[in-house]
Amino acid sequence: MKIIVTDEVASEGLALLKQDPRVEMDVRLGLSKEELLKAIGDYEVIITRSGTTVDRDVLDAGKKLKMVARAGVGIDNVDVEYASSRGVIVVNAPFGNTNSAAEHTMALLLSACRNVTVANASLKKGEWKRAPFTGVELKGKTAGVIGLGKVGGRVATRLKAFECEVLACDPYIAAKRAHDLGVKLVTHDEIYKNCDIITVHTPLNDETMGMIGDREFGLMKSGVIILNVARGGVIGEAPLLANLKSGKIALAAVDVWSEEPPKTDLLKELISQDKLVVTPHLGANTFEAQVNVAVDVSKEVLNYLDEQPLENAVNIPRFDLALMDQMRPFLNLMSTMCDFGIQLVDTNISKVSFSFFGSIAHYDCTPITVCGLAALLNKVVEQDVNMVNASLIAEQMGIAVEESKSTQTDAFSNLITLVLEGEGGKRRLISGTLFEGIPRIVRLRDYTMDFTPEEHMLLMHYADRPGMIGKIGTIMGQHEINIASMNLGRSEKKGEAMVILSIDSAVPPVVVEEIKKATEATFIKALHMPTAKCNRCRSCGN
Ligand SMILES: NC(=O)c1ccc[n+]([C@@H]2O[C@H](COP(=O)([O-])OP(=O)(O)OC[C@H]3O[C@@H](n4cnc5c(N)ncnc54)[C@H](O)[C@@H]3O)[C@@H](O)[C@H]2O)c1
Numbered sequence: 001m002k003i004i005v006t007d008e009v010a011s012e013g014l015a016l017l018k019q020d021p022r023v024e025m026d027v028r029l030g031l032s033k034e035e036l037l038k039a040i041g042d043y044e045v046i047i048t049r050s051g052t053t054v055d056r057d058v059l060d061a062g063k064k065l066k067m068v069a070r071a072g073v074g075i076d077n078v079d080v081e082y083a084s085s086r087g088v089i090v091v092n093a094p095f096g097n098t099n100s101a102a103e104h105t106m107a108l109l110l111s112a113c114r115n116v117t118v119a120n121a122s123l124k125k126g127e128w129k130r131a132p133f134t135g136v137e138l139k140g141k142t143a144g145v146i147g148l149g150k151v152g153g154r155v156a157t158r159l160k161a162f163e164c165e166v167l168a169c170d171p172y173i174a175a176k177r178a179h180d181l182g183v184k185l186v187t188h189d190e191i192y193k194n195c196d197i198i199t200v201h202t203p204l205n206d207e208t209m210g211m212i213g214d215r216e217f218g219l220m221k222s223g224v225i226i227l228n229v230a231r232g233g234v235i236g237e238a239p240l241l242a243n244l245k246s247g248k249i250a251l252a253a254v255d256v257w258s259e260e261p262p263k264t265d266l267l268k269e270l271i272s273q274d275k276l277v278v279t280p281h282l283g284a285n286t287f288e289a290q291v292n293v294a295v296d297v298s299k300e301v302l303n304y305l306d307e308q309p310l311e312n313a314v315n316i317p318r319f320d321l322a323l324m325d326q327m328r329p330f331l332n333l334m335s336t337m338c339d340f341g342i343q344l345v346d347t348n349i350s351k352v353s354f355s356f357f358g359s360i361a362h363y364d365c366t367p368i369t370v371c372g373l374a375a376l377l378n379k380v381v382e383q384d385v386n387m388v389n390a391s392l393i394a395e396q397m398g399i400a401v402e403e404s405k406s407t408q409t410d411a412f413s414n415l416i417t418l419v420l421e422g423e424g425g426k427r428r429l430i431s432g433t434l435f436e437g438i439p440r441i442v443r444l445r446d447y448t449m450d451f452t453p454e455e456h457m458l459l460m461h462y463a464d465r466p467g468m469i470g471k472i473g474t475i476m477g478q479h480e481i482n483i484a485s486m487n488l489g490r491s492e493k494k495g496e497a498m499v500i501l502s503i504d505s506a507v508p509p510v511v512v513e514e515i516k517k518a519t520e521a522t523f524i525k526a527l528h529m530p531t532a533k534c535n536r537c538r539s540c541g542n
Pocket residue numbers: 073074075094097098101146147148149150151152169170171172173201202203204207208229230231255256281282283284285
């Protein structure tokens with residue numbers, strides 16, 4: 001596997017990959033966009049930090065690209081949606097630099113409050129000034145943390161250690177998290193109105209871009225201290241400059257910029273402000289964090305190579321790792337049912353329904369649904385479909401996907417039912433369960449069946465009457481095709497029969513035709529289950 005590393009990533013982490021004989025790794029730092037576009041076509045994995053923009057152009061040029069591995073948490077430099085549509089997995093390292101980012105926030109806050117940077121520069125110039133560098137204490141101040149996630153939570157704990165009263169605002173966390181951290185959860189506006197110190201720790205997205213602008217600065221107390229160690233653009237840079245100049249903001253500290261490195265006049269003027277402490281995106285720049293994130297992404301690439309579940313893929317729905325072992329047989333069951341079911345459909349699919357019954361319904365079944373969708377779509381589109389792009393491709397094809405769950409079942413402790421609807425309302429229903437961990441199909445349409453799909457099978461319906469099984473056996477025997485097992489479903493005596501035969505070798509079309517004629521079958525199909533290793537979800541073990 002060819003890997004390109006385009007940003008500085010700790011060699012201790014990359015060593016894990018370098019020593020793997022399957023890996024060929026090129027570290028190519030400082031590539032221009034044109035150079036990257038030229039190079040990327042050779043590689044299956046790109047490992048980056050925030051310095052490389054992995055946009056549509058790069059993803060389109062990366063014809064062999066399977067994975068974008070971001071050595072850090074922020075994925076705002078990767079077009080994840082487009083990567084998903086191309087089936088490219090995006091992984092990040094969400095935990096390794098959390099502590100460093102929180103400590104850097106405190107470093108910037110303390111530097112700002114105690115004039116460390118300006119006093120340092122003054123003394124180094126040979127001056128001995130003290131009064132102009134009189135600072136402010138953190139103790140007793142009200143601090144507002146916007147975004148109480150991994151970094152925000154750690155910043156809150158550290159602010160409390162400095163005896164601040166901490167307010168936090170995060171519409172997406174449980175109140176219990178704030179309670180456990182000992183901080184008061186309030187609204188955004190309450191933060192702006194009441195805090196002496198405001199620090200942002202949200203991701204950058206459509207919702208948070210420019211989240212703090214003129215209106216929000218207008219609500220703030222005069223003399224507020226404001227920090228951004230999250231992402232450039234969460235705090236509007238033009239209003240920040242205006243409010244620093246007017247003195248409304250007493251002090252500020254910024255580590256991250258809307259343009260990195262900053263080149264615009266606005267950013268240059270902002271950076272030159274005395275009341276602003278600045279760093280060039282150093283939040284994660286500690287030896288510890290860099291090794292952590294490099295190790296984490298390298299492990300993910302190795303997981304990919306070893307066909308193991310990925311721990312930090314941001315565009316694959318997956319089970320909690322602790323649940324994974326229990327869920328793997330269900331992914332396998334779903335994959336088997338879909339590989340079987342799709343062969344029964346001879347029109348375009350308009351709707352797919354996945355229903356989960358029994359104890360499985362207690363869990364989030366989305367990964368099983370998406371695994372099934374990938375198995376189905378792989379058979380109907382040219383493009384490689386996997387867990388990354390299955391939902392998107394279904395949407396593009398106008399296929400409605402429904403998932404339902406009920407903890408109630410009758411005969412089985414767990415049951416999955418797949419319904420495929422085609423043109424003209426044609427429906428195929430397949431139910432499956434696990435028997436000692438092995439997938440079994442227990443219902444086809446309204447027939448009770450019980451079989452494990454095998455590599456070669458023959459499925460047929462015919463009017464139930466004596467002698468049919470004998471006729472089938474004779475024809476198979478004449479063609480030296482060995483029947484391994486047979487399963488028969490009937491709705492009523494001498495009604496319609498549904499038969500599935502497992503056979504030792506493929507049934508040629510002429511034999512299928514001969515059996516059809518002899519049995520007057522209303523439906524007959526030779527089925528083949530894939531034996532090659534499945535690469536769709538990297539979780540089911542198929
Ligand atoms: N400066 C650096 O070097 C550095 C290092 C690490 C992380 N970061 C950045 O710090 C930020 C936080 O990282 P994290 O690991 O804590 O992420 P996280 O996902 O753990 O936490 C982000 C939190 O923000 C909350 N949030 C989202 N939208 C919000 C909104 N509109 N208002 C309030 N809260 C909102 C989320 O619910 C979540 O709890 C990210 O932008 C990340 O890229 C920067």
